[in-house]
Amino acid sequence: KQWYQRRVAITAGTLGSYGSLARFRDIQRLMKVNDSTIIGGFGDYADFQFLMKLLRQQTIDDEVVGDGVYRDAPAIHNWLRCVLYNRRTKFNPLWNTIVVAGKNYGGEPYLGYVDKIGVAFEEKTVATGFGSYIALPMMRKAMDENPDMGVEEAKAVLKRCLRVLFYRDCRSLNRFQIGVVSAGETSISEPMSADTDWSIGANPSGYE
Numbered sequence: 001k002q003w004y005q006r007r008v009a010i011t012a013g014t015l016g017s018y019g020s021l022a023r024f025r026d027i028q029r030l031m032k033v034n035d036s037t038i039i040g041g042f043g044d045y046a047d048f049q050f051l052m053k054l055l056r057q058q059t060i061d062d063e064v065v066g067d068g069v070y071r072d073a074p075a076i077h078n079w080l081r082c083v084l085y086n087r088r089t090k091f092n093p094l095w096n097t098i099v100v101a102g103k104n105y106g107g108e109p110y111l112g113y114v115d116k117i118g119v120a121f122e123e124k125t126v127a128t129g130f131g132s133y134i135a136l137p138m139m140r141k142a143m144d145e146n147p148d149m150g151v152e153e154a155k156a157v158l159k160r161c162l163r164v165l166f167y168r169d170c171r172s173l174n175r176f177q178i179g180v181v182s183a184g185e186t187s188i189s190e191p192m193s194a195d196t197d198w199s200i201g202a203n204p205s206g207y208e
Contacts, residue, residue: 007182008109009154010101011162012040014191015173022173030179030188034059037073037102038179038188039080042128043116044095051080051094073102073181077112077120085118093117097128102181109181127161130169135161151180163194 016024031039031052041048055076062070071079077100087093093116100112114120125143127136142149142157149157155178166174174196179188
C-alpha cells in the first residue's frame with residue numbers, strides 16, 4: 001500500500017484460509033467506506049466483517065443527517081484505533097490489522113495502519129503480515145527512486161510485490177484486488193492475477 005501524486009493505492013489478496021486449507025478463494029478484503037476512504041482488513045475475516053458492519057452503519061448515519069459532513073480517512077483511522085484498543089483492553093481483541101487508505105478534508109493523501117492491540121501510525125508505505133518483510137522494502141525503494149510515479153506505475157509496483165510474495169509463500173493465492181483513492185476517484189478493481197514465471201525455480205541452489 002503506498003501513496004503517490006496525491007493518490008493512494010492499496011491491494012489485498014482474496015484468499016480466506018482455514019488453517020492451511022485454502023478454503024475460500026474469492027473473499028473481499030478491501031472495503032470502500034465512502035468517497036474518501038478504502039480500508040483493507042487482514043487477519044480474522046469474521047472480525048473484519050464485524051468492523052465493516054459498524055463502518056457501513058456509520059456511513060448510513062452520516063448520509064441520513066444530510067449536513068454534507070463525512071468522516072475522512074484520518075477520522076476513520078482514529079476511530080478504528082479506538083475500537084481495536086478498546087477491545088484489546090477487554091482481553092477480547094479483534095484479530096485484525098487494518099490499513100486505511102484515502103484522503104483528508106484538504107484532499108491530501110493519507111495512509112494509516114492499526115493492529116489488533118491498537119498500535120497505530122501514518123506512513124507513506126505500509127504492509128502487513130509476510131509483506132512487512134518482503135513487500136515493504138520493495139515499495140520504499142520504488143518510492144525513493146520515483147516519488148512522482150503515476151497510477152499505472154504504482155499498480156505495477158504493487159503487482160510486482162504480490163508476485164514475489166506468491167513465489168515465496170506456499171500458502172498464498174495469485175488473486176488480488178487493487179483500490180485507488182484520488183481527488184476524483186475512489187474505486188476497487190475486480191479480482192486479478194499477476195503474471196508469473198516459474199522457470200526461476202531452477203536457479204536457487206543449496207536446498208537439495
